[in-house]
Every structure is written in C-alpha cells, then in structure tokens.
Amino acid sequence: MLRRIAPALLTVLVVALGVTALAARPPQGTPQRTADFVVLAGIAGLRWEDVDPQSTPTLWRMAQDGSIGSLSVRSAHRPTCPVDGWLTLGAGSFAAWNGSRSVDGCPSAAVTVEQPDGIGANLPDQESVVQYNQQRLPWGAMPGSLSESVRCSVAVGPGAAVAAARPFGRVDRYASGLPADPRPLLGSCVLSIVDLGTVEGADPATRAEEARAADAELARVLAARPPRSLVLVAGISDTTQPARLHVAVADGPGWERGWLTSASTGRDGYLQLVDLAPTALAALGRPMPERLFLGRPAISTGGRPADLTEAINAPANADREAAAQRSVSGVFFALLAGVQVLLAIAILPLLRRARPHAGPAGPTPVSGRIVAVMELLLVAAALTVPAALLADAVPWWRGEHPGWIFAGVTALLVAAGTAAVRFVPGYANTLGPLGAVAGLTTLVVGLDVLTGARLQLNGVVGYSALQGGRYAGLSTVGLGVFLAGALVSGGWFAQRVHRGWRPAVMVAVGGLAVVVVGSPYLGADPVGAIALTAGVSVAAVISAGGWLTISRLAWATMAALAVGIGFAVVDLRRPAAERGSLGRFLSALGDGTGGFAVHRSSTENFETLVNSPLTVLALAGGLLVWFALLQPWGGLMRLFGIYPAVRAAFAGTVVAAVLGGVLDGAALDLMGAAAALVVPMAALASLRVLGHAADRTRPVAGRSPANGSDGADDDSGSGGVGPVGDGPTGGGGPLGAVHPRPITGPPPSAPAKVAIPASDTPGERRGDADEPAEPTASGSTPDAAPTVPVAPRQVSRSSTEIAAS
Structure with a gap:
C-alpha cells in the first residue's frame, strides 16, 4: 500500500513546493498619484557617457536630485530607430513605423506632420501605421494608446507628434519647437511630450555638441514646467548599430535620489521604454487602457550612492558591458559547440575499444593515459558554462581587447574547476566526476541566483538588458545548466541510498531546485519551474528502477499541470495590472487576444531554433547519445x-x-545548455563502465541477498566487496564502477555456482555479474543472477566453456 500511494504523496509534495514558490512575491511599491502634470522629454540616442557637468549641466543637476536608471529601448524593430522609439512610447507596447527599410536600417521617408488649424496637427500616415502594427506585427500594439488615455496632450517637435498622435492621426496641440515662453503650452494639458533633438554618431566631440544643445532645450522645459509636475527625460531610441542602453531620469515629488525600476524588469536601475507610458498615467492617477500596456509603472527605490559620479558610473558600466557581451557571446557559444562536436567525434573510437574482449584475441585496448586525458577534457567541457558565468565577476569588458580577456579568465576558471574535480575524493569511482561536476555547476548557478543573479545580467552566458527580454533571475542558459545539475546531483545522491529512499531524495533535491527557479525572489521563471516540476516527477518515479510507464508518466504530467493551474489561479486573483506573464496570457485568451502571444511564442521558437549555436549543441549531443552511447x-x-x-x-x-x-x-536552447553539461558526463561514465565490464567479484563468505543485503541493486559498498584487480574504480567504494552480485562460496559438499558471463546485448543483461537485474513487473528484484550448477572441479574452467556447457 505504501508503494502504491508513494507517487501520489510525492506528487502532492512537489506541487506544494512549486505553487508556494511561484505564489510568493517580493514587495513592490504601488505607484501612487504624484503629479498634476507630466512632461515626457525625449532625446534620441542619449547615453550616460554623454552626461557630464560640463556638457550637460541641467541634466546633471536633474540626475542629482531625481531618480536615474538605464533605459532599454527595445521596440518591434531592430534597431530601434527614432521614429520607432517615439511610436513605442505612445503605444506603451513594442511598435514600429511602417515603410521600406533595410534589415538593419531605418525608414527612409520622414514623418509628415500637417497643421490645418494652427492648434493641433494631423499625421496622414497614422492609419496605415496602426494597420501595420495590428495586422503584421506579433505584438498587436495600438499607437496612440497613451494620448487616448488622457483628455488632452501636447506635442513639441515631429518625434513628439508621433508619440502623441491618436490612432486616427490627430494631435491635440502641436508646436514644431518650443515657443519663446513655453509655460502656456506646457500648462494647457496634463500630458506634454517634447522632442529635444538627437545625439548620434561616434565622434565624441560631435556627440558632446549635440548633447549640449539638447541640454539647453531641457533647461527651458524645466524653467517652464507646471507646478507639481513630473519630468521624465529618456534617450528614446538608438541611432546606430549595435543597440545600447540609454538615459532615464525622473524628477518630481516622490522621485528624489533613487534608482528607477519597474515590475517589468524586476531590477533596480533598469527600465524599459514601454514602461514610460504606464508611468505617466500612474503619476497622473489615470486608469490604464483596456488593452494593457506591455510595460509597468516605474517606481523609485533607494540604495543609490550619494556621490552622483559613482551612481552614474553604474549604468555607464552596464552599457559598456552589454555592448561587449553582444560581440563575445556569439563567438563563445560557437566555439563551445565546435569543441563539444570534436569531443563527440574523438570519443567514438574510445567507446568502441573500451570494453575488454572476452576471447583470446580482440582489439588493442586504448592507452590508459589517453583515456585519462579524454576524461579530463570531458570534465573541462562540462565546466565551461559555469566557468564563463563566474568570469563575469571580473570586469573584462573594460579592457582594450575584452574578448581575449574573457577567454583568458574563462580558461583559468575551467582549469581550476577541472583540477578541483580531478583531486576530489572519489574521482576514481564511476560516478565521481559526474557527481562532482553536477554539484559544482549547481552550486555556482545557485549561489549567483541567491545573491541577486548579478552574474547573469549582461553576462556572456546570461541575458542582455539590450534585448529587453529579461533583467532578473535565471537566463535560458543558466536555467538549462541549473536544472541539469540539480537533477543529476539528485540522481547521484539517490544512488547512494537504499532503493526505497531514492524517490524521496529526488523529490527533496528537485523540489528545492523548483523553489529556486520559480521564486520571484530568486530565479523568477514560472515556466521553468513548471517544466522542472515535470522533470523532477519523472525522475522520482523511476529512480528506484523500472521504466517510464504510462501511469508514472501520468503522475509526472499531473504534477506539472497542478503547479501550472495552481499558480494560474493565484495569479488571476490579483489585480490586472499586477498579474504575471501567465495570468496576462490567460486573460488574453479570455478576451480573444491570446493569438498574439501564441504567434509571438512560435515566432521566437523558430528564430531561436534557426539562429542559436545552442541548437548545434543540442543536436550534436542527441546524435552522440542516440547513435553511440545508447548502442x-x-x-x-x-x-x-x-x-x-x-x-x-x-x-x-x-x-x-x-x-x-x-x-x-x-x-532547443534550454536543451543545448543542459546537453553541454550532461552529455560529456554521460560519455565519461559510459567509458568507465565499459572499461570494467569484465570485472568480477571475489567470493565473500556469509554475504548474499538472503543475508540482508539489497541484492544486485546494493551499491553501498558495505562488506568490502570489490572488483578483482586494479582499475580506475579503486575498489568497492560507495560508487565503484562495478557492483556485481557477490558470489557466495558453497559448502564443500554442494556443487559450486558460477555466474554466467555477460553478453554484449543490452537485452541480456541479467546474466551479467557486474550489473543489477532490472525490477520485475511487481517492482521486486530477483534474488540471484542466473546460475548453473557445476562440479567443484569445473570452477577452474573458462567462462566460455561454462557458458557453452
């Protein structure tokens, strides 16, 4: 009865852990009404490196008194051109201007702004822009959503007109430039959007001059701002490739000397362009539009250094690191995929010749030194990703040749990790390297997540703030290696305990990993937590032996569904503006707009599948396992x-x-990251098992399954049973390469029993003395390996003769 209810109990435990981890949320400041007027001032291309007390004194003073952050200017087009940035600002969602453009270029035609009455303006192209975003782009953005949410808005400059135009093209009040006295214009509506110009080019002198001109216009805006107003200054877009992080400053009541952040980023000092529209409405106390913005209202948090220079250096360094990460990341993963493919090819002849030949003649064994070197190379390959993660603790991006510095630091860390695994106690055991590498990887990624995932942000194996996809928690690569490391570590621990306790060990280790992955305090990946729940459940139900039956797969599926449904119920009970990605997706399905999310997901899957080097890692690992290791x-x-x-x-x-x-x-990115860890370790363990396939145990009197041992599945190593001869297993340790069924010496008057030698066919493993028998249909294990009675004098005969007889 206990065996029958165990899967249900384990499923309930995993579900409880998963839902608890996902439901808990760190406290977020609720945006309150803080202003009667909001002024959004945009400067296309402005970066923190352009801000200094000499060139931009107004912006410097504003940053000193207000809250600052790094702004990701992601839109529906790459790169985000100025017109795309302004359109995204007004839509509150990822939008793009239509028109002919090259792959990396911007629309050639300028924006047409008509002023028929001298008060407002009209954009004749707005209707086609709305159709383009609604029908051809996956985000379903509605240009003009911000202006539609207020009764009246002001636009100054052509870029501001793009942001302030309503869906039918009308701009309430428009001026091509700031008038001599901007006070009446800025005070005529609760929302004003001002285009302060563009800072572009690579020449520092040119950029400084353009920043100085924009700063002078900003000084006029601040001098004419209405009372009790919030002024937001943003580097609204990119102007060149590659993308960069830009300036974000908020100045007004309640925004004093802090870091800007929002629920969409979850990290202090980071903001998205799509956050500006909901921030303006929240500051004015206005309701959000029915079709929710993709962004979330920004808030100001503490912890900013008192010295403004030190505070500005943080987002400036983040911009430089993110720019360097883009160039280094692709090369790193391409080289990693190439190295692992070469290792997969090189290990094939070793696998072919690793198993000792039972006959009088056979292939020449591979040199032990070659095997030892190959094992170290496999360990190094498996440790490359966690070493690259640790390398981001060193400011390699500040050097003149950041790629070479990163490569040198990563190589040193890989060498150190490989040496640590090599000299760890138990390395000689079959599962020694596998357990050490999995544990070390889990420890590195887990500690980074527990300390705020600082190495993930803008890291080579992490995520880039420039991409606008993730700013906190686990990255795709981090999640892949963490879930693989946690599950393999759980398997390693479970193998050391009695069979009956193995599911509990897998649930304990895996459940803790689910909490780390799913908690918003830590990994902040609810989808990853749901997927890991399914993996933990599968591992738990077959960890004691047997195969993945339909009933066991059903329990694992039910666990994942239960976690997902439980979190969905909790998320849907929250206010609409506070829901997570799962709750917002289900809400979209309810109102008939979920097709956009499904389309986005399928598009992202296809683009990632085609363009990512991790796809090569996943495919190469799968081919090695299927066509070699499983043979x-x-x-x-x-x-x-x-x-x-x-x-x-x-x-x-x-x-x-x-x-x-x-x-x-x-x-396949997640699978590729997991394969980078699992496949080399599987190959190494397979080499060791093959190398000792012909080992047998010495007879030990008084020890047999009937005497209280766990039979063939006992790998505890108690009793001093070990393989005959010397080998890399180093004897009968807890995780030795060989755990054969001990042969009990018969009484003198009884015929001796000798185990039948192993067959090369996997389906005939029950006659192999160094492998445990698989559980029967009832879940039990046979008490003894198949034996044949022979006379005492026949013990000295060869295994081939015994088998023949």
Whole structure:
C-alpha cells in the first residue's frame, strides 16, 4: 500500500513546493498619484557617457536630485530607430513605423506632420501605421494608446507628434519647437511630450555638441514646467548599430535620489521604454487602457550612492558591458559547440575499444593515459558554462581587447574547476566526476541566483538588458545548466541510498531546485519551474528502477499541470495590472487576444531554433547519445542498468529541458545548455563502465541477498566487496564502477555456482555479474543472477566453456 500511494504523496509534495514558490512575491511599491502634470522629454540616442557637468549641466543637476536608471529601448524593430522609439512610447507596447527599410536600417521617408488649424496637427500616415502594427506585427500594439488615455496632450517637435498622435492621426496641440515662453503650452494639458533633438554618431566631440544643445532645450522645459509636475527625460531610441542602453531620469515629488525600476524588469536601475507610458498615467492617477500596456509603472527605490559620479558610473558600466557581451557571446557559444562536436567525434573510437574482449584475441585496448586525458577534457567541457558565468565577476569588458580577456579568465576558471574535480575524493569511482561536476555547476548557478543573479545580467552566458527580454533571475542558459545539475546531483545522491529512499531524495533535491527557479525572489521563471516540476516527477518515479510507464508518466504530467493551474489561479486573483506573464496570457485568451502571444511564442521558437549555436549543441549531443552511447557498444545502457537513479535523472533532464524550451520560446536552447553539461558526463561514465565490464567479484563468505543485503541493486559498498584487480574504480567504494552480485562460496559438499558471463546485448543483461537485474513487473528484484550448477572441479574452467556447457 505504501508503494502504491508513494507517487501520489510525492506528487502532492512537489506541487506544494512549486505553487508556494511561484505564489510568493517580493514587495513592490504601488505607484501612487504624484503629479498634476507630466512632461515626457525625449532625446534620441542619449547615453550616460554623454552626461557630464560640463556638457550637460541641467541634466546633471536633474540626475542629482531625481531618480536615474538605464533605459532599454527595445521596440518591434531592430534597431530601434527614432521614429520607432517615439511610436513605442505612445503605444506603451513594442511598435514600429511602417515603410521600406533595410534589415538593419531605418525608414527612409520622414514623418509628415500637417497643421490645418494652427492648434493641433494631423499625421496622414497614422492609419496605415496602426494597420501595420495590428495586422503584421506579433505584438498587436495600438499607437496612440497613451494620448487616448488622457483628455488632452501636447506635442513639441515631429518625434513628439508621433508619440502623441491618436490612432486616427490627430494631435491635440502641436508646436514644431518650443515657443519663446513655453509655460502656456506646457500648462494647457496634463500630458506634454517634447522632442529635444538627437545625439548620434561616434565622434565624441560631435556627440558632446549635440548633447549640449539638447541640454539647453531641457533647461527651458524645466524653467517652464507646471507646478507639481513630473519630468521624465529618456534617450528614446538608438541611432546606430549595435543597440545600447540609454538615459532615464525622473524628477518630481516622490522621485528624489533613487534608482528607477519597474515590475517589468524586476531590477533596480533598469527600465524599459514601454514602461514610460504606464508611468505617466500612474503619476497622473489615470486608469490604464483596456488593452494593457506591455510595460509597468516605474517606481523609485533607494540604495543609490550619494556621490552622483559613482551612481552614474553604474549604468555607464552596464552599457559598456552589454555592448561587449553582444560581440563575445556569439563567438563563445560557437566555439563551445565546435569543441563539444570534436569531443563527440574523438570519443567514438574510445567507446568502441573500451570494453575488454572476452576471447583470446580482440582489439588493442586504448592507452590508459589517453583515456585519462579524454576524461579530463570531458570534465573541462562540462565546466565551461559555469566557468564563463563566474568570469563575469571580473570586469573584462573594460579592457582594450575584452574578448581575449574573457577567454583568458574563462580558461583559468575551467582549469581550476577541472583540477578541483580531478583531486576530489572519489574521482576514481564511476560516478565521481559526474557527481562532482553536477554539484559544482549547481552550486555556482545557485549561489549567483541567491545573491541577486548579478552574474547573469549582461553576462556572456546570461541575458542582455539590450534585448529587453529579461533583467532578473535565471537566463535560458543558466536555467538549462541549473536544472541539469540539480537533477543529476539528485540522481547521484539517490544512488547512494537504499532503493526505497531514492524517490524521496529526488523529490527533496528537485523540489528545492523548483523553489529556486520559480521564486520571484530568486530565479523568477514560472515556466521553468513548471517544466522542472515535470522533470523532477519523472525522475522520482523511476529512480528506484523500472521504466517510464504510462501511469508514472501520468503522475509526472499531473504534477506539472497542478503547479501550472495552481499558480494560474493565484495569479488571476490579483489585480490586472499586477498579474504575471501567465495570468496576462490567460486573460488574453479570455478576451480573444491570446493569438498574439501564441504567434509571438512560435515566432521566437523558430528564430531561436534557426539562429542559436545552442541548437548545434543540442543536436550534436542527441546524435552522440542516440547513435553511440545508447548502442550495445556505447555503455550508456549498461550505466543505466547499474545506476537506475542516474538514468532517472537523465530522463528528467530531457523532459524538463524540452518542455521548458517550448513553453518559454527558447526552442532547443534550454536543451543545448543542459546537453553541454550532461552529455560529456554521460560519455565519461559510459567509458568507465565499459572499461570494467569484465570485472568480477571475489567470493565473500556469509554475504548474499538472503543475508540482508539489497541484492544486485546494493551499491553501498558495505562488506568490502570489490572488483578483482586494479582499475580506475579503486575498489568497492560507495560508487565503484562495478557492483556485481557477490558470489557466495558453497559448502564443500554442494556443487559450486558460477555466474554466467555477460553478453554484449543490452537485452541480456541479467546474466551479467557486474550489473543489477532490472525490477520485475511487481517492482521486486530477483534474488540471484542466473546460475548453473557445476562440479567443484569445473570452477577452474573458462567462462566460455561454462557458458557453452
């Protein structure tokens, strides 16, 4: 009865952990009405490196008194051209201007602004722009949503007209430039949008001059601002490739000397362009439009350094790091994929020749030194991703050659990690390197997440703030290696305990990983937590042996669905403006606009599948496993037979990585990151198992399954049973390469029993003395390996003769 209800109890425990982790949220400041007027001042291309006391004294003083942050100017087009930035500002969602443009260029035609009455203005192209965003772009943005949310708005300059135009093209009040006295114009409506010009080019002198001109216009705006007003200054767009982070400053009551942040970024000092529209409405105390903005209202948080120079250096350094990360990341993953493919090719002949030949003649064994070197290379390959994550603790992006500096730091960390694994106690055991690498990876990623995921942000193996996809928590690569490391570590621990306790160990380790991944305080990835729940459930139900049956798969599926449904119910009970991605998606399905989200997800999956080097890693790892490791000569089936908990961990990793990649729009990226860790370790363990496939145990009197041992599945190593001869297992340790069924010496009067030698066919493993028998249909394990009675004098005969007889 306990065995029957165990899956249900474990499922309930995993579900409870998952829902608890997802439902808890860090406290967020609720935006309150803080102003009677809002002035949005945009300067296309303005970066923090352009701000200094000499060139931009007005902006410097404003930053000193107000709140500052780095602004990601993502729009529906890459790069975000000035017209795209202004349109995104007014839509509150990722939008883009239509018209002919090159792949990396901007529309050639200028914006047409008509002034038929001298008061307002009209944009004749607005209708076609709305249709373009509604019908051809996946975000379904509605240009003019910000101006539609207020009774009256003012636009100064052509860029501001694009942001302030209503969906039918009308601008309430318009001026091509600031008048001599801007007070009446800025005070005529609660919302004013001002185009202060553009800062572009690579020449520092040119940029300084353009920043100085924009700062002078900003001084006029501040001098004419209405009473009790909030002024937001933003570097509204990019002007060149590649994309950069830009200036964001808020000055007004309640915005004194802090960091700007929002719920859409979840990190102090970072803001998105789509956050500006809801910030303006929240400051005015106005309701959000029915079709919610993609952005969230910004708030001001504390913790900013008192010295403004030090405070500005933080977003300036983040901009430089993000720019360097873009150029280094692609090269790193391409090289990683290439190295792992070469290792996969190089290991094939070693696998072919690793198993000792039972006959009088056979292939020449591979040199032990070559095998040792290959093992170290596999360990180094598996540690490359966590080493690259740690390398971001060093400010490599500040150097003249950031790519080479990053490569040198990463290489040193890989060497240090490989040495640590090599000299860790238990390295000689079959699962020693696998457990050490998995544990080290989980520790590195977990500590980074527990300390605020600082190494993930703008890191080479993390996420870039320039992409506008994620600003806090786990990245796609971080999630892939973390879930693989956690599940494999759980399998390693579970293999060390009695069979009956293995599901509990897998649930304990995996449940803790679910909390780390899903908690908004930590990993902040609800989709990843749901996928990991399914993987943990699969690993738990088969960790004690047996196969993934329909009923066991049903329990795992029910656990993942229960976590997802539980979190969805909690999220939907929150106010609409406070819901997470899952709650907003379900709300969109309810009002008939969920097709945009489905279209976006499918588009992201396809683009990632085609363009990511991690796809190569996933495919190469899958080919190596399927066409080599899982073959009769590959060793992985033998490894799975001896260590069922490891097989369970690998199966759970595949389930979690595939499910998380599809649901999160990451395609095979999640699987590629997991494969970078799991496949080299699977190959290494397979090599070791094959190398000792012919090992046998010494007879030990008084020890047999009937004497209280766990039979063939006992890998505890108690009793001093070890393989005959010397090998890399180093004897019968807890995780030795060979855990055969001990042969009990018969009484003198009884015929001796000798185990039948192993067959090369995986389907005949029950006769192999160094592998445990698989559980029967009832879940039990046979008490003894198949034996044949022979006379005492026949013990000295060869294994081939015994088998023949």
